[in-house]
Amino acid sequence: MQYxxxxxxxxxxxKQFTDxxxxxxxxxxxxxxxxxxxxYADNYEIAMPVLKKFNFKATVFMSPGMVDDGHYINWDQAKEMHAAGWDIQPHGMSHPHLPKLTxxxxxxxxxxxxxxxxxxxxTSADVFCYPYGERNQTTIRLLNELKFRYAFTIEQGVTTAEQKPLLLRRIFxxxxxxxxxxxxxxxx
Structure with missing residues (x-):
């Protein structure tokens, strides 16, 4: 972050990204x-204070079904992160291997x-991140039906507007x- x-x-x-x-x-x-x-809970415990120090913004993709696990952010922490300017978006309910599901x-x-x-x-939750980067045609169809605007993969590279909106790359x-x-x- 210092770099x-x-x-x-x-x-x-x-919002800035989508604009x-x-x-x-x-x-x-x-x-x-x-x-x-x-x-993960360390997003709240470690990343949030570091980003606050630099006045940086961030997005966390969470799985709401994991909030009571203890290793993941809970709803109070998610609310605090959201109030601090973090965008909170879905990563599946239980971080599943989506292609293995019906x-x-x-x-x-x-x-x-x-x-x-x-x-x-x-808030609006219309940006998705594929758990494990995995998806199939059913996943893509469902994201379209549910009106998701964008989805992130784990394919390496810079995100560009030329990429398919539901198959965006990232630098890991x-x-x-x-x-x-x-x-x-x-x-x-």
């Missing part, structure tokens, strides 16, 4: 959408996560990568 701050990167909210993708707004010189998958099970995983986030946080940040390796991914 991003020192080198003039601007973190985006999902740029839809050509409703111009992108800043060095835009970055920070995304956190799974909704269409009915997938529909429940996706729609129930969307519904719970919208009800608990009073691995905790084992050196800072130099991460910078190389970011600046390629």
């Amino acid at each position: 991003l701050s020192d080198n003039g990167y601007t973190t985006l909210t999902l 740029i993708m839809e050509k409703k707004a111009a992108a800043p010189d060095k835009p970055v959408l920070l995304t956190f998958d799974d909704g 269409a009915k099970q997938q529909a429940h995983e996706i729609s129930e996560a969307k519904t719970q986030i919208e009800q608990m946080l009073g 940040v691995n905790g084992k990568d050196t800072v130099e390796k991460w910078i190389a991914k970011l600046t390629q």
